[in-house]
Structures are given as structure tokens and as C-alpha cells.
Amino acid sequence: MTAAVDAPEQESWFHRNQQRIAPWLFLAPGLLFFMVYVIIPVFQSFNLSLYEWDGLGAAEYVGFRNYENLYWELYDRDAFYISLKNNLIWLILYLAAIPAGLFIALFLNQTVWGIRLYKSLFFFPFVISQVVVGLVFTWFYDPTFGLLNEFLGFFGLGPLNVLGDERFVTYGIIFAGLWPQTAYCMILYLTGLNAVDPEQIEAGRLDGAKSWRMLWHIILPQLRPATFIAFVVTIIGALRSFDLISIMTQGGPFGSSRVLAYYMFEVALSEYGFRMGYGAAIAVILFLIMLCFIAYFLWSMYREEKGH
Amino acid sequence: MHSMFKRTAAALAASVALAAPVAAELTGELRIFLDTSNPAPRATMEAMIERFAAEHPGLEIETTVIDREAYKTQIRNFLTADTPDVATWYAANRMKPYVEAGLFEDVSDLWAEPEIADNLASTKGAMTIDGKQWGVPYTYYQWGVYYRKDIFDELGLTEPTTWEEELANCQKIVDSGRACYTIGTKFLWTAGGWFDYLNMRTNGFDFHNQLANGEISWEDDRVKQTFANWKQLIDMGAFIDNHQTYSWQEALPFMVNGEAAAYLMGNFAVAPLREAGLSDDQIDFYQFVAINPDVELAEDAPTDTFHIPANASNKEAAREFLRFAVSADEQTEINNGANLGQLPVNAQSAVDEDKFLQQGFEMLSSNSPGGVAQFWDRDAPAEMAKASMEGFQEFMVKPDNADRILAKLERARQRIYDN
Numbered sequence: 001m002t003a004a005v006d007a008p009e010q011e012s013w014f015h016r017n018q019q020r021i022a023p024w025l026f027l028a029p030g031l032l033f034f035m036v037y038v039i040i041p042v043f044q045s046f047n048l049s050l051y052e053w054d055g056l057g058a059a060e061y062v063g064f065r066n067y068e069n070l071y072w073e074l075y076d077r078d079a080f081y082i083s084l085k086n087n088l089i090w091l092i093l094y095l096a097a098i099p100a101g102l103f104i105a106l107f108l109n110q111t112v113w114g115i116r117l118y119k120s121l122f123f124f125p126f127v128i129s130q131v132v133v134g135l136v137f138t139w140f141y142d143p144t145f146g147l148l149n150e151f152l153g154f155f156g157l158g159p160l161n162v163l164g165d166e167r168f169v170t171y172g173i174i175f176a177g178l179w180p181q182t183a184y185c186m187i188l189y190l191t192g193l194n195a196v197d198p199e200q201i202e203a204g205r206l207d208g209a210k211s212w213r214m215l216w217h218i219i220l221p222q223l224r225p226a227t228f229i230a231f232v233v234t235i236i237g238a239l240r241s242f243d244l245i246s247i248m249t250q251g252g253p254f255g256s257s258r259v260l261a262y263y264m265f266e267v268a269l270s271e272y273g274f275r276m277g278y279g280a281a282i283a284v285i286l287f288l289i290m291l292c293f294i295a296y297f298l299w300s301m302y303r304e305e306k307g308h
Numbered sequence: 309m310h311s312m313f314k315r316t317a318a319a320l321a322a323s324v325a326l327a328a329p330v331a332a333e334l335t336g337e338l339r340i341f342l343d344t345s346n347p348a349p350r351a352t353m354e355a356m357i358e359r360f361a362a363e364h365p366g367l368e369i370e371t372t373v374i375d376r377e378a379y380k381t382q383i384r385n386f387l388t389a390d391t392p393d394v395a396t397w398y399a400a401n402r403m404k405p406y407v408e409a410g411l412f413e414d415v416s417d418l419w420a421e422p423e424i425a426d427n428l429a430s431t432k433g434a435m436t437i438d439g440k441q442w443g444v445p446y447t448y449y450q451w452g453v454y455y456r457k458d459i460f461d462e463l464g465l466t467e468p469t470t471w472e473e474e475l476a477n478c479q480k481i482v483d484s485g486r487a488c489y490t491i492g493t494k495f496l497w498t499a500g501g502w503f504d505y506l507n508m509r510t511n512g513f514d515f516h517n518q519l520a521n522g523e524i525s526w527e528d529d530r531v532k533q534t535f536a537n538w539k540q541l542i543d544m545g546a547f548i549d550n551h552q553t554y555s556w557q558e559a560l561p562f563m564v565n566g567e568a569a570a571y572l573m574g575n576f577a578v579a580p581l582r583e584a585g586l587s588d589d590q591i592d593f594y595q596f597v598a599i600n601p602d603v604e605l606a607e608d609a610p611t612d613t614f615h616i617p618a619n620a621s622n623k624e625a626a627r628e629f630l631r632f633a634v635s636a637d638e639q640t641e642i643n644n645g646a647n648l649g650q651l652p653v654n655a656q657s658a659v660d661e662d663k664f665l666q667q668g669f670e671m672l673s674s675n676s677p678g679g680v681a682q683f684w685d686r687d688a689p690a691e692m693a694k695a696s697m698e699g700f701q702e703f704m705v706k707p708d709n710a711d712r713i714l715a716k717l718e719r720a721r722q723r724i725y726d727n
Contacts, residue, residue: 272694
């Protein structure tokens, strides 16, 4: 209290640099955990991918042989090829959740009695666990008593064994995944729509803009932030698609619904797996694919920040 | 799925008035990890451990029961850290990774004792790797064809013994609007059972073993013959449709409802069939038919086992427990119909009166001269088992892809056994 005036020149190093240190101090816990749980494991798994290891004995250094095997699997159109192909299908088709979510949001963005109830009903699939979604759709697709085949039966079609046919299985699972993902995108757009400027709509209306033109030129540009987030979560969701596959098909029939994340689990951690190095190699490939998107996201966020 | 800890020794020791003195008083703690998480096996094991505890009042026994599926991954952790003294597992190749990593104790000394050497000889091979024994079996069960006797009677069929009879029977069943066999291949291993039998009957036990060990090409003509035989059944519509979407339990109703006449399965299928309302007059059992008359019959009989982890702390007590578990009386008791309902491994034990156990025991002890296999996914290395069973499943759905599937398995073989 009284000593503060004592020695202004003898201020401690900490006091002199407080301004510069403080942000780092606040960042430190986050950085530490990010290093320990994300950055270091990334390098560890790259390192592990150069070994052959069953998780028990000594790891044997094999150089790039795991990657070489992956290449041959690609060449022979084996499991890795199928996983990669399915991942691509997931990436593309999963994006359908964005327009679907947008249209449901537009539809629900009105003031009718009880609209909150409708909104929450539409949001419901996102709240329930993916495991439940998987089970529900497994029964829906069931070839003997499933609702889908009952329905197809009305039109004299089917029966169709969606999850048992390698041509349809991936699409069947993606469709199940779209159910909660659409709800997620919808909620993002609903909040976005709240922020749409009514004056601009008014102005647009005066200029004669209607329906599609109104949506495209007035509403959508204002929803850009929501679209961006919806895009990010959908891409990440598509690349992480694991739980639905695990619940609905276990990668089957005969491995035709695998994606990289599931294949990695199968190889490294499942009952017949424990090839840690090979699993790590798949993880590295998946990481590299994700890196493309992450780089793109970071770049567009950076551009955004600079623009403001 | 969560563990259960139980301390029984003290309480029991107090209640049992001075049990017969044993050679050397065992003391300390004995920790036993079990994967027998289903209610009946769990109760059986706990009762057996209580009897063991009564004989050894000085021991403090701690039992942990882990969910059967979770156990398969947890074993890798607990064998290296916080190790129990006794752990359950499976015979043959399934124990190989742990044997090679030095995590299982060599118990050849137990197998040298006459009590075990004389009475457990039939399972010795399944417990042997590199000329040493790494554990003891405690139960096993037969595989074979469980069929609806009432449907067979209705169609005037008898139990087949040759491939021709089998095909003729099946044709009649198919003509009656049923499938001959129910099966659910979603989890793949059920198709492994079919492959085991078809290949062992076509090419014999030794060939089958060589194939599992990677010594024979998957594109070998003899393997193709196995698949050709299999294709005969598939093409005539012997199996239920959409089996790739069902688990083995989900395939049971087809047999219960009479839409399929039989099931190639392990003896554990009997209990759910009975629970579903089929009486013993309606279900019966026959040995898988001979296909190639030149090869001896061989059977699948998966064996469940006890092991002592290499890092165990009370190996002396663990050995005593293993001796106890395989003793004739205990084997009779734990495998009877009220308990595990399976076959005892000790030749001196009595087999339960249950007709399926009787037939299974009869078949394995006198009509399986070729040998006894564990099961495809226990005999073949894990990676090959996985790849091949996926191939079997694909083949059962698309039999015309046989050549492509076999080429794929051959590539897998060259990669897997090469390393």
C-alpha cells in the first residue's frame, strides 16, 4: 500500500512485460492440452505408422511398408479403396444436409401458433444419440419386417435389402446420417434467419424481388456465416462417420460400407485387429484429407477477419 | 459389463468346519478374471470358486467378471499391468499373440502330472504352442447340424450321412417352400463354421490346418472344390435370404417358425431354441455329412481355457486352481445341464444326460478320427480370419464371384504370412 511508490525504475521483469505475457498466460492451459492431446499425438501416430506393432510385443520398424500396402490395397481395389471411395461419397452426399436444412428453416421461420413445438420436433433427431438413429434405421431397412419394404410393397416394388446389398448400403447409411445432420443445419439457419435485416427485405420487395431472387440475392448473402458453419460441421461430420456404420452394418456386407475411420478402428482396435502401425497409417491418410479442409477453413476465416 | 469384486474365502472358511487338509497350505491373494458374463456361466464359475475357496481357507480370492466382448480388448491391458493370477481365454491360435509376447505362463509342468496328462490328452494339442502348454481347458462344445425333427418327419426325411443324401434332403425341403438352413452372417464367424465343415469334409483336417497356417494357396484346386460344393447348396437356395443382415440370434426365428429346417451351429444354440418354445421332440442333432469318402471326419469343438499370466503374483495358488478346475468331479459339475451345459474336458468326468450333449460327446470321442479343430477364427491368424470370413460372406451372397474372392484371399495370404 505504501511501498508502491518505492522504486519505479526497479520494476520487476514481469511487471514490465505484463502486457505481452498476459495473453500467453491465459492461452497456456489451452495450448498445453492442445499440444498433449492433439499436436503430439499427430506426430506420434505418424511415427507409429512406420512400425509394425500388435500393441503387445516390441514394435518393428518397417519404414513406409504400411503405406506401400495401402497403395496395393488401392491398386487391387481392396478394403482401403472401398473406404476411400465411400468417404468421398459421404463427403458429397452429406452436403445435402445444408440445402435441406435451409429449406426446412425457411419453412419454419414463420409466426404461426405452436411453431416452437414444430421447430423442436424438427430438431429432435439431432438431440437423440446416433446409436438410436442407427438402430431406428436398421429396423426401417429390415428386409423382412422393415417399414421401407412395407412401403415399397404398396407400389409393388421391392423387397429391397438396403443394408445387405453392397450397391445401396453406403447410401442407406448416409440417408440415416442426413436425418440428424439436416436438423443441425436447420437450427444453424434458424438462428441465422433471426439476424436477417428486415429493412433489406423491405427494400428488395420495393425493387420487385420475389421468391427465388429474393432468396438468392437478399437472404442467402446475409446467411453466409451460417452457411459457413453448416459447411464446416457437415464436412467434419462426414469424415467422422463412424458410429452409424458401426451400429448399422459393422462395415459389411463384406466390407462394402467401410469408411476410413471405421477401417482404421477395425484394423487397429477391433476383435481381429491389433495392427497398430497399419491403423496409424490409415489415420495419417485420413488426417491428410482432413488437413485439406482444415486449411481451407482457416484460410477463409483468415480472409474474413482481414476483410473486416 | 462392469466388474464385480467378491471376497468369499473368509466367510466360507468359517462355515466349513475344517476341510480336509491339503498338501501345502496356500496363502495370500488369488485374483481371478473371468469373461463368463452371461448369467448361467457366471453363477457356475462363482460356485466353483467358492468350492475352491472352501478347500483353501488361507487364500483370499478376488473374482472379477468382465463382459465377454469387452474382455477381448481388456485382456491386452490387464496382462501387462495390474495382472490377475488366473484369466480365461481361448485355445489354439487365439492365445498365440499372448504366448509370443511372453504374457502367458508356461504350464507344461501341470501337463506332465499324470492326473492331467492321462485325462486331458484330447485337448492337449489345442493348448500346445512351440511344444509347450500354455493353459488348461475347462469346457468345450460340439458343432453340428441342429434340425427340426418335426419338419423332417413331415417330409419323410432321415438324418443324412453322405453329401448325396444331404443334397436330396435339401432339395425336398426347398421344394416344400422352406430353406434348408438358417444362418446370420452379419458378424461373419457363422460363415466360418460352414467353411470349416465344407473344407474339412472335402479336403480333410490336415489340409484345413495347412490352409489356416498359410501353407496352401487359396487358388489351389482343392480349395476351389470346397467352394464348388458350397455353391451347390447356395444355388439350390439352401440358405435363407438376406442372411448378411442378421446376427446368429436374429437367424434363430427362421428355424423356430419353421421357415428353415436346420442350423449349423455350436451347442449353445440349443438353449435359445428351447426358450423359444421348441421341445426336444422337435429339435434333434446330426453330425455334418461326409463329402469326400477318402477323408476322415473331423469336427469343430471350440475350447474355453484358463491361463496364468506371466506377470501373476501368486502362481502357486493359480496352478492349484487350474488343477482344481480340470479335476474330474469339478468338470462333471460345471459342465452339467444345470450349469454350463457343455462337455467336460476330463476323460474321467460324466457327461450330462442331455441328449445333445450325449450325442456331441459320442460324436467327438468316437466319430471324429480326423481330429478336432477349434474354429476358423481361432485356428487361423486374426487378420486372415477376418479377411477370409468376409470373403465367405460375400461368396454366400454372390457365389459367382468365387474366383475374384479367392484371388483376393490369396493376395491377403501372401501379405499376412509373409510378415
